[in-house]
Amino acid sequence: MAPMSIANPAQLALDGADVRALLGNWPVGDGPLHRLLSSGLRALADQGRVAPGTRLPPERALAEALRVSRTTVAAAYAALKDEGVLAARQGSGTYVAPPGGPRRGDDAVVGALARNQLFAALEPGQPGTLDLATAILPAARCVVGALPGADEVRSACRSTGYLPSGSEQLRSAIAERYCAQGLSTNADQVLVTSGAQQAISLVASLYLRPGDPVVVDQPTFPGALDVFRACGARLLSMPVDGGGARVDVLERLVRRSAPHLVYLVATHHNPMGSVLTAARRERLAAVAAGGQIPVVDDTALTDLDHGHGDVPPPVAAFDPDAPVITIGSMSKLFWGGLRIGWVRAAEPVITRLRRLKTIADLGSPLLEQAWSERLFHHVEEARAERQAQLPHRLRVLETALADLEPSWRWDRPAGGVALWVQIPGDARALAASALRHGVRVVPGPQFCADEGCADHLRITFTQDPEVLVEGVRRLARAWEDQASVLDGGVSPVVV
Numbered sequence: 270m271a272p273m274s275i276a277n278p279a280q281l282a283l284d285g286a287d288v289r290a291l292l293g294n295w296p297v298g299d300g301p302l303h304r305l306l307s308s309g310l311r312a313l314a315d316q317g318r319v320a321p322g323t324r325l326p327p328e329r330a331l332a333e334a335l336r337v338s339r340t341t342v343a344a345a346y347a348a349l350k351d352e353g354v355l356a357a358r359q360g361s362g363t364y365v366a367p368p369g370g371p372r373r374g375d376d377a378v379v380g381a382l383a384r385n386q387l388f389a390a391l392e393p394g395q396p397g398t399l400d401l402a403t404a405i406l407p408a409a410r411c412v413v414g415a416l417p418g419a420d421e422v423r424s425a426c427r428s429t430g431y432l433p434s435g436s437e438q439l440r441s442a443i444a445e446r447y448c449a450q451g452l453s454t455n456a457d458q459v460l461v462t463s464g465a466q467q468a469i470s471l472v473a474s475l476y477l478r479p480g481d482p483v484v485v486d487q488p489t490f491p492g493a494l495d496v497f498r499a500c501g502a503r504l505l506s507m508p509v510d511g512g513g514a515r516v517d518v519l520e521r522l523v524r525r526s527a528p529h530l531v532y533l534v535a536t537h538h539n540p541m542g543s544v545l546t547a548a549r550r551e552r553l554a555a556v557a558a559g560g561q562i563p564v565v566d567d568t569a570l571t572d573l574d575h576g577h578g579d580v581p582p583p584v585a586a587f588d589p590d591a592p593v594i595t596i597g598s599m600s601k602l603f604w605g606g607l608r609i610g611w612v613r614a615a616e617p618v619i620t621r622l623r624r625l626k627t628i629a630d631l632g633s634p635l636l637e638q639a640w641s642e643r644l645f646h647h648v649e650e651a652r653a654e655r656q657a658q659l660p661h662r663l664r665v666l667e668t669a670l671a672d673l674e675p676s677w678r679w680d681r682p683a684g685g686v687a688l689w690v691q692i693p694g695d696a697r698a699l700a701a702s703a704l705r706h707g708v709r710v711v712p713g714p715q716f717c718a719d720e721g722c723a724d725h726l727r728i729t730f731t732q733d734p735e736v737l738v739e740g741v742r743r744l745a746r747a748w749e750d751q752a753s754v755l756d757g758g759v760s761p762v763v764v
């Protein structure tokens with residue numbers, strides 16, 4: 270459903286039902302209800318979905334519409350008045366304040382945090398909540414031992430420290446790894462970025478203007494959706510099945526909508542864990558080459574295989590002339606705290622991306638790059654460590670879930686850190702209830718450009734087995750609550 274907005278200044282009064290419809294599924298997230306409500310209302314103002322000057326319903330009316338206490342609404346209104354988001358007019362109620370100060374520039378960020386629970390999970394939250402939501406792995410054991418020594422620090426200090434392309438040594442190590450995977454690459458075809466997330470942002474700012482069509486796999490990585498939405502792109506979905514993204518659907522979308530960019534996670538798809546077959550990679554590279562459509566192959570999760578055999582080479586290897594942009598990351602195999610990722614593309618594309626990187630931050634930190642370069646000598650060791658951990662944790666999660674509810678369905682992932690689970694119910698309501706029971710999972714709509722997949726949940730298995738078992742226990746309690754609400758035929762009451 271397209272987001273509702275209230276933009277006509279002639280109708281500047283909302284009643285409780287209007288605000289409820291605009292807020293959607295607002296009580297999702299950590300923290301007290303009044304804070305969740307104030308974030309929801311703030312996001313509506315920041316995104317321009319409620320125009321400045323709009324009168325909000327009285328506290329009691331909104332409390333009734335949202336089925337919360339009046340003190341919850343009063344506290345939310347009070348906090349927003351303190352921030353200058355709302356204003357009170359003597360005797361006539363509460364209004365959305367005119368834009369002012371720096372808040373407006375935060376639109377995309379506030380919008381992303383309100384929508385994307387994965388990013389919101391990085392904000393300070395409720396202690397004791399178990400995380401079955403984020404795909405964040407503990408640092409691999411080799412990370413500490415690979416810390417750069419004094420000699421490397423000294424040598425780094427001899428340079429200016431500003432290297433927008435990234436260090437020559439790290440770019441060479443990345444290029445060598447691609448060559449070993451069957452994708453011929455030289456160091457000048459690589460740009461070091463601050464994580465794969467920045468790589469996606471740079472590529473989006475190179476290719477996209479507001480309104481441009483972009484094809485994304487569905488479901489997909491929410492961090493990419495946020496970037497494309499912040500650019501004002503028009504998102505089109507390409508479904509994913511057990512063989513990866515449906516390239517046949519992409520071919521139709523290309524004919525119909527001439528997309529300016531295609532984004533997908535071909536290997537160990539996030540959230541499904543599937544691998545794009547070699548035949549589909551070949552066809553995808555041909556689509557990219559034929560229409561000269563830039564295709565982003567996000568390989569952030571490539572190294573997280575569960576030991577079931579080789580995966581095909583990156584999509585770019587299937588046609589050297591296709592405009593395929595390969596994105597990678599240190600985060601999953603080694604450690605997210607390095608904040609090192611990269612882009613591999615044709616040299617002219619790298620040159621343009623380097624200019625954007627220079628504007629963004631003048632280059633990523635050199636010591637983390639030296640550290641990353643050292644870690645490239647430990648790839649096999651880190652892969653073995655992940656393979657010893659992940660399939661075991663997956664089995665623990667699958668067993669616990671099967672005991673919890675035999676009607677839940679999933680396909681076993683070939684790699685990655687998540688189960689994409691279909692439930693006979695509303696995943697958003699379950700995720701909201703799960704949070705109240707102390708466990709965080711992410712509902713399917715967060716992974717979809719059209720906010721579909723309302724009957725799916727992503728549950729990650731990055732945590733220790735005991736945490737997974739306890740998390741599923743809490744999820745079971747949330748599911749029981751849900752089931753009793755549905756059996757009683759009433760909508761959930763949020764208090």
Ligand SMILES: Cc1ncc(COP(=O)(O)O)c(C=O)c1O
Pocket residue numbers: 404463464465466467490492534539567569570597598599600605609610
């Ligand atoms: C598919 C995908 N791409 C990119 C990222 C972001 O990675 P980084 O930590 O390198 O920014 C993630 C993180 O979960 C991811 O799953």
